[in-house]
Amino acid sequence: xxxxxxxxxxxxxxxxxxxxxxxxxxxxxxxxxxxxxxxxxxxxxxxxxxxxxxxxxxxxxxxxxxxxxxxxxxxxxxxxxxxxxxxxxxxxxxxxxxxxxxxxxxxxxxxxxxxxxxxxxxxxxxxxxxxxxxxxxxxxxxxxxxxxxxxxxxxxxxxxxxxxxxxxxxxxxxxxxxxxxxxxxxxxxxxxxxxxxxxxxxxxxxxxxxxxxxxxxxxxxxxxxxxxxxxxxxxxxxxxxxxxxxxxxxxxxxxxxxxxxxxxxxxxxxxxxxxxxxxxxxxxxxxxxxxxxxxxxxxxxxxxxxxxxxxxxxxxxxxxxxxxxxxxxxxxxxxxxxxxxxxxxxxxxxxxxxxxxxxxxxxxxxxxxxxxxxxxxxxxxxxxxxxxxxxxxxxxxxxxxxxxxxxxxxxxxxxxxxxxxxxxxxxxxxxxx
Amino acid sequence: xxxxxxxxxxxxxxxxxxxxxxxxxxxxxxxxxxxxxxxxxxxxxxxxxxxxxxxxxxxxxxxxxxxxxxxxxxxxxxxxxxxxxxxxxxxxxxxxxxxxxxxxxxxxxxxxxxxxxxxxxxxxxxxxxxxxxxxxxxxxxxxxxxxxxxxxxxxxxxxxxx
Numbered sequence: 022x023x024x025x026x027x028x029x030x031x032x033x034x035x036x037x038x039x040x041x042x043x044x045x046x047x048x049x050x051x052x053x054x055x056x057x058x059x060x061x062x063x064x065x066x067x068x069x070x071x072x073x074x075x076x077x078x079x080x081x082x083x084x085x086x087x088x089x090x091x092x093x094x095x096x097x098x099x100x101x102x103x104x105x106x107x108x109x110x111x112x113x114x115x116x117x118x119x120x121x122x123x124x125x126x127x128x129x130x131x132x133x134x135x136x137x138x139x140x141x142x143x144x145x146x147x148x149x150x151x152x153x154x155x156x157x158x159x160x161x162x163x164x165x166x167x168x169x170x171x172x173x174x175x176x177x178x179x180x181x182x183x184x185x186x187x188x189x190x191x192x193x194x195x196x197x198x199x200x201x202x203x204x205x206x207x208x209x210x211x212x213x214x215x216x217x218x219x220x221x222x223x224x225x226x227x228x229x230x231x232x233x234x235x236x237x238x239x240x241x242x243x244x245x246x247x248x249x250x251x252x253x254x255x256x257x258x259x260x261x262x263x264x265x266x267x268x269x270x271x272x273x274x275x276x277x278x279x280x281x282x283x284x285x286x287x288x289x290x291x292x293x294x295x296x297x298x299x300x301x302x303x304x305x306x307x308x309x310x311x312x313x314x315x316x317x318x319x320x321x322x323x324x325x326x327x328x329x330x331x332x333x334x335x336x337x338x339x340x341x342x343x344x345x346x347x348x349x350x351x352x353x354x355x356x357x358x359x360x361x362x363x364x365x366x367x368x369x370x371x372x373x374x375x376x377x378x379x380x381x382x383x384x385x386x387x388x389x390x391x392x393x394x395x396x397x398x399x400x401x402x403x404x405x406x407x408x409x410x411x412x413x414x415x416x417x418x419x420x421x422x423x424x425x426x427x428x429x430x431x432x433x434x435x436x437x438x439x440x441x442x443x444x445x446x447x448x449x450x451x452x453x454x
Numbered sequence: 455x456x457x458x459x460x461x462x463x464x465x466x467x468x469x470x471x472x473x474x475x476x477x478x479x480x481x482x483x484x485x486x487x488x489x490x491x492x493x494x495x496x497x498x499x500x501x502x503x504x505x506x507x508x509x510x511x512x513x514x515x516x517x518x519x520x521x522x523x524x525x526x527x528x529x530x531x532x533x534x535x536x537x538x539x540x541x542x543x544x545x546x547x548x549x550x551x552x553x554x555x556x557x558x559x560x561x562x563x564x565x566x567x568x569x570x571x572x573x574x575x576x577x578x579x580x581x582x583x584x585x586x587x588x589x590x591x592x593x594x595x596x597x598x599x600x601x602x603x604x605x606x607x608x609x610x611x612x613x614x615x616x
Contacts, residue, residue: 033535065535069556079554082537321564324532350533350563357572359563403562403572405509410529411566432511432568433520434470445468445567450526454541 023120024094025049026334027111029101030127031060033320034301034327036083037454038125041331043091044453045338051093052119054111056100057152061087065320067156068182072189080153101128106277106294123334126273126284126292126299127327130266130318135174137262138235144242148261150183160190163259168192171259172247174233176203180263181216181353187259188223188354195226195247195255197233199264207349207360211375212398215382219354228253236260266318268303281305283316288341290330298334300326307344309414310362310395317345328452340452348410350403356382359406362413363388363396371395376427385427392420405432411444412436463546464585464613466595466603468518473602475517479594480506483521486586486593505573507583508594519594519603521583522569524548533564538580547585555579591615 026042028035031053039051053060063082069075081087088095100114104124111119132149134140140147145166148159162168171187173180176198184194196203202213203220217227228249235248247255268283279285279293283305290298290306299306301323308315322345329340348361364386367373372389381401387409388396394413399406408431412419417440419426425435433441481493483506488496496503508521528548530539538554539561541547557578561570573581586592595605596615605613 037532063535063537065558066556075556079536079556082535084537320535320560321529321532328532348563350559352557352559357559359559361563403559405562405568407529407561407563407565407570408568410564414566430511430513432509434511434513434516434518442470445520445523452527454528454531 022052022117023050024052025122026051026125027119027121027123028053028125028127029111030125030129030301030303031055031057031095032064032127032129032301033082033323034127034129034303034330035125036061036087037324037327038127038300038331038334039088039091039093041328041453042335044332045335049335051091052096052121053088053093054096054099054101054113054119056098057154058098059153060095060097062153064151064153065182067150067153068186070153071156071159071183071186074189077153101272103272103274104276104278106292106297109296122296124297125327125330125334126270126278126297126303127301127323127330128269128272128303129323130302131269132179132262133265133267134262135232135264137174137233137260139238140236142238142242143236143244143260144238146244146258146260147236148259150179150261150263151266156186159259159261163187163190163192166243166258168258170195170255170257171261172197172233172255172257173261173263175263175265176200176227176229177206177263177265178204178349178351179266180261181220181351183261183263184220184225185353188225192259193224193226195228195257196220197228197231197249199230199232201229203227203229204351205365207347207364208358208398209365209386211377212358212360212384212386212400215384215400216353216356216358219356219382223354225354233260266302268305268316270303281314285314289333289339290326290342291333298330300330307342309344309346312344317347319345319347319349321345321348325452328454332453343414346413356401357403358401359399359403361397361410362394363390364398368395374423374427387426389419389423392418392423394419394426408433415440463524463608465524465606465608466521466585466592467606467610468520469602469604470516470518472600473518474600475510475512476599477510477519478597478599479519479603480508480510482593482597483508483583486589502576504576505571505581507569507581509569509571520567520569521594522548522585523567524585529564529566530561530570533560535560545585545587547587548582549584549587550580550582552577552579552581
């Protein structure tokens, strides 16, 4: 098979790449390959689906006619198993080959499965939680076996979103986290403690500085009990491993495409190989705060890198990716939270501004380095938090109004007049969305 | 450019030096997005009035009202994981479909103007300015007594209400 544009992956990067390509190239043949059975759905939606708050149809981030409308050949249930960069050829699991002119690697991430004794014996009740198929499998298993208790290994973003989904189904959850707090990558101990308290109130147990040591099954192989390293034994019919994801780039071995932790790209999201680009969770690209490269597995960065890579693949424009920084918006047990940048541990020499209102469950923290904001946490009250993402991106010197950053009426009027006036004028186009 | 109509997109310009802080813009924004679109009926009888699409700010004697900029390169569109926020191809506006919103607040995280609200009291979904898609002319602009917010076309030329 031959195609002009081959896109591996149908997540946010893959979808945005289709739109980026079609902005400039209406005719070129686009082929999208995904190992999943549906294309164009939104992974963050699976926790809402699990909770019963969203139906299957609600998971689609674009109308169902998306691929048809953009004249895209969508190959479902197909996996790319190897690639030849010089030959411009991808080989699928059924040994068929796709020859391409341009390629986007947007294969996303794969869940990391930690070593747990006895896991290989489990015939039912062990899941990861990153795809719609995972959520469907979980729901089916939970309903069939009338599951009342579950253990989620990993108190990071995926673990907590899964917890939220399970709680929504009336399942009691025990979260087991190796670090001393939940969301340890982005939250400090105070922010985490607010969430932990609310999780407990919602009927959830949180075990910290602990991990799952052993899984015990009954005679049929169904999960029965979880033993923690601390010695605690939790009866549970479900174990969900949510300790993290790693770029799904195994098929690039010997392909000629350079990889590190992810696929290494330049500021135009191009790899070392001619005509081959990478975006999203599979890519190792510009890190706005460090200036180096990193794998930033977050939705907005996947969408934006996908869009820019798509546009650049058409050769009609050459757009630089400005780099991304970590940001998350998570609502857990009714508490909305937003975090940006270096928010968990303040870097050496940095200054920290904090405001904590315990009776309202509200907490705000801002991390400054050389008078620039490099990190922030908002818990409970997230109103206007986005303004901080703009200030971080503009590297605005905040020394003149530092004392007002935590004010309740913080807004654009606190910012310097010339900056503000420039900012609110119609922004110029840099990427087409 | 591909989408000529988008380039003709209307925009609201903020002139903070003219704002007198009366907040009438908010009153009319809520009215325009109410069920009756009638100021007396809406405020007197309607339950669950919408959030206004405007953020009013005041620091000392300076004030201004800001609403969605309908950015050409809109960060919120990269944040929304459901497709609830989308670009209207005909008008270039960034519009919002509340039925698709699950309240993940990614848009609030992304918007550098901080002009998307969480409509907690009504629906647990986001809320933002739609440039009065149902009306001829944005209600906030129409009722601003001092032209602190004005409507312009793509060339920056002021548009008057006919």
